[in-house]
Amino acid sequence: MSALVVGNDDPSKRTPLVLGGHDFKSVSDIICRPVEAKAPQWWMIAFGVAVSGLCLLIAMLSKLVWSGIGVWGLNNPVMWGWDLVGFVFWVGIGHAGTLISAILFLFRQKWRTSINRFAEAMTIFAVMSAGIYIVFHVGRVWVAYFLFPIPNSMGIWPNFRSPLVWDVFAVSTYFTISLLFWFVGLIPDLATIRDRATTKTRKIWYGIFSVGWRGANRHWMNYERAYLILAALSTPLVLSVHSIVSFDFAVSQVPGWHTTIFPPYFVAGAIFSGFAMVVTLMVAARELFNMKDFMTMHHLETMNKIILATGTMVGYAYGMEFFMAWFSGNTFEQYAFINRAFGPYYWAYWTMVSCNVISPQLFWFKKIRRSIPMMFIISIFVNIGMWFERFVITVTSLHRDFLPSSWFYYSPTWVEVCQFIGSFGLFLTFFLLFLKFLPIIAISEVKGVMPAANPHQPGEEH
Amino acid sequence: MTTVKLYGLLAEYKDPSALIHAAEKLRDAGYKNFETYSPFPIHGMDSAMGIKDSVLGWIVVACGATGLASAIALQTWVSVSAYRVVTSGKLLFSFQAFVPVCFELMVLFAGFGAVFGMFALNGLPKLYHPLFKNHRFRTATSHGFFVTVESSDSRFSLEGTARFLQEIGGLSVEVVEE
Numbered sequence: 001m002s003a004l005v006v007g008n009d010d011p012s013k014r015t016p017l018v019l020g021g022h023d024f025k026s027v028s029d030i031i032c033r034p035v036e037a038k039a040p041q042w043w044m045i046a047f048g049v050a051v052s053g054l055c056l057l058i059a060m061l062s063k064l065v066w067s068g069i070g071v072w073g074l075n076n077p078v079m080w081g082w083d084l085v086g087f088v089f090w091v092g093i094g095h096a097g098t099l100i101s102a103i104l105f106l107f108r109q110k111w112r113t114s115i116n117r118f119a120e121a122m123t124i125f126a127v128m129s130a131g132i133y134i135v136f137h138v139g140r141v142w143v144a145y146f147l148f149p150i151p152n153s154m155g156i157w158p159n160f161r162s163p164l165v166w167d168v169f170a171v172s173t174y175f176t177i178s179l180l181f182w183f184v185g186l187i188p189d190l191a192t193i194r195d196r197a198t199t200k201t202r203k204i205w206y207g208i209f210s211v212g213w214r215g216a217n218r219h220w221m222n223y224e225r226a227y228l229i230l231a232a233l234s235t236p237l238v239l240s241v242h243s244i245v246s247f248d249f250a251v252s253q254v255p256g257w258h259t260t261i262f263p264p265y266f267v268a269g270a271i272f273s274g275f276a277m278v279v280t281l282m283v284a285a286r287e288l289f290n291m292k293d294f295m296t297m298h299h300l301e302t303m304n305k306i307i308l309a310t311g312t313m314v315g316y317a318y319g320m321e322f323f324m325a326w327f328s329g330n331t332f333e334q335y336a337f338i339n340r341a342f343g344p345y346y347w348a349y350w351t352m353v354s355c356n357v358i359s360p361q362l363f364w365f366k367k368i369r370r371s372i373p374m375m376f377i378i379s380i381f382v383n384i385g386m387w388f389e390r391f392v393i394t395v396t397s398l399h400r401d402f403l404p405s406s407w408f409y410y411s412p413t414w415v416e417v418c419q420f421i422g423s424f425g426l427f428l429t430f431f432l433l434f435l436k437f438l439p440i441i442a443i444s445e446v447k448g449v450m451p452a453a454n455p456h457q458p459g460e461e462h
Numbered sequence: 463m464t465t466v467k468l469y470g471l472l473a474e475y476k477d478p479s480a481l482i483h484a485a486e487k488l489r490d491a492g493y494k495n496f497e498t499y500s501p502f503p504i505h506g507m508d509s510a511m512g513i514k515d516s517v518l519g520w521i522v523v524a525c526g527a528t529g530l531a532s533a534i535a536l537q538t539w540v541s542v543s544a545y546r547v548v549t550s551g552k553l554l555f556s557f558q559a560f561v562p563v564c565f566e567l568m569v570l571f572a573g574f575g576a577v578f579g580m581f582a583l584n585g586l587p588k589l590y591h592p593l594f595k596n597h598r599f600r601t602a603t604s605h606g607f608f609v610t611v612e613s614s615d616s617r618f619s620l621e622g623t624a625r626f627l628q629e630i631g632g633l634s635v636e637v638v639e640e
Binding site: 023024025028149155156157158160161163166170173176177180181183188191192194195208211212213214215219220221222223224229230233236237240244247443444448453455456 | 478499507516522536537540541545549550567570574576581587588589594
């Protein structure tokens with residue numbers, strides 16, 4: 001039956017979200033299995049690699065703190081390089097998680113249930129990687145607390161008219177709310193693991209973190225309300241975060257940054273890159289954990305459609321930037337954009353265009369949308385392209401700033417490169433721990449979208 | 463030997479549909495202190511049990527308003543009084559520039575209100591509960607559907623309620639001690 005349904009194009013029938021004829025018990029069994037079984041060998045190897053990356057990050061950050069920010073290749077005028085590129089790259093990836101967990105929830109997109117946990121975890125770990133960049137790029141990291149309005153003996157307070165301060169509030173609020181949202185979603189599933197636990201350690205730890213959840217209907221009522229409210233709060237929040245990140249650039253007067261298109265363009269790009277990262281990770285995880293009945297081809301195809309839509313928006317924004325530069329009649333603005341495409345950093349610009357604009361267009365073909373190797377390759381291309389987008393925006397705008405006498409070329413040092421590799425180590429270390437110790441699919445939500453969960457089944461007089 | 467206090471009766475039901483019918487019958491029979499347990503929220507259960515809507519929204523509104531007010535107060539005080547620095551000729555009180563932080567703190571406080579308000583309304587964290595001693599109840603978070611009637615209910619009687627729970631489809635009825 002499932003084979004018939006997979007290719008179902010009849011719009012009057014919904015594609016089933018759970019395949020393989022599962023009942024409630026087998027859903028719990030399959031999703032809890034990675035938590036209850038011994039870690040597989042591939043996990044141990046991957047974890048070893050990820051922790052080495054994390055150690056690399058710690059080494060690079062230690063070098064940075066020890067020697068000062070001169071270990072990076074920054075110069076005047078390029079005072080922001082891989083640090084800001086890395087920050088925007090990671091914070092952008094996080095946005096897909098919130099989009100899936102909050103916006104798709106409000107739109108009653110039930111297919112999100114089997115991927116939201118996964119995507120939210122990705123959000124949290126990506127924002128952690130972004131946070132490392134933000135904290136350490138200030139140079140003197142021991143005074144990073146100046147970013148927050150903390151009373152201090154010098155009587156210094158932040159300047160609330162600066163977008164950089166808005167950014168501190170936006171990113172820290174975003175991280176806190178994402179973490180709470182994720183934790184609230186986890187509570188019933190942690191209780192499931194607690195009640196199935198066969199070892200004492202598992203019983204104690206999952207018992208503590210499931211805060212005594214017992215599935216009472218009065219609890220579910222408040223719980224569902226809290227979930228709905230968090231979704232309603234996160235939806236404008238996620239739009240605001242990347243808008244504010246774009247204000248870091250747009251509120252300044254550097255040609256190439258000072259444009260009103262930045263907030264929507266950044267948000268579309270963030271969702272684009274985040275969905276690509278979800279596809280990359282999900283293609284691997286559904287294979288390795290054998291969860292194809294829950295993370296179905298239908299899910300992957302739907303995500304590829306969103307990648308296509310947001311990729312097209314990003315392409316439109318690239319075109320519109322050029323149009324506005326020409327239409328404004330401002331020669332400095334025009335120079336900034338021509339220089340972007342044909343100046344010293346032309347290679348970065350064309351890498352960005354081919355990865356972000358051209359490669360997702362292949363998803364117009366259904367065959368490619370439903371091909372695992374193709375979607376994996378395209379999602380990697382999009383990840384690369386979105387990194388280059390941030391590089392193009394940050395570096396090409398700065399390296400030709402106001403005074404030609406100060407124009408300069410920027411290349412990263414090995415410390416910056418290794419720090420970026422290390423930031424993947426941080427991300428993957430936490431992500432692998434998540435894959436092993438937490439249910440990677442929202443068990444209670446998946447059960448809720450199964451036909452058997454509906455108390456008003458056909459044939460009942462209700 | 464100390465006498466153990468009675469918490470109530472626990473009955474298991476076959477599926478969501480049986481559970482919702484049982485809740486309706488308990489409600490119609492005049493029971494108040496009963497509760498249903500399921501691995502996922504069942505739609506229509508709130509009215510079947512006859513319980514009032516959640517008040518969480520009002521808690522969140524109050525917390526959000528507090529967040530907004532504190533953001534306005536903090537930024538105004540810092541910019542106008544505590545640390546007067548004129549940047550790019552902007553006014554000390556430039557409310558337009560204060561909007562992003564106002565929004566963020568409002569969302570942050572409202573989010574805390576939603577999560578911790580939900581915990582407070584549900585009486586969580588609560589690491590011990592009489593039901594956790596029951597072996598059968600462990601499936602309530604996986605695939606079991608249960609009803610409890612607490613002994614504090616005015617209509618509760620050990621035998622009468624047990625019989626009633628069985629009549630309305632209970633597969634097994636057990637006593638739960640405090």
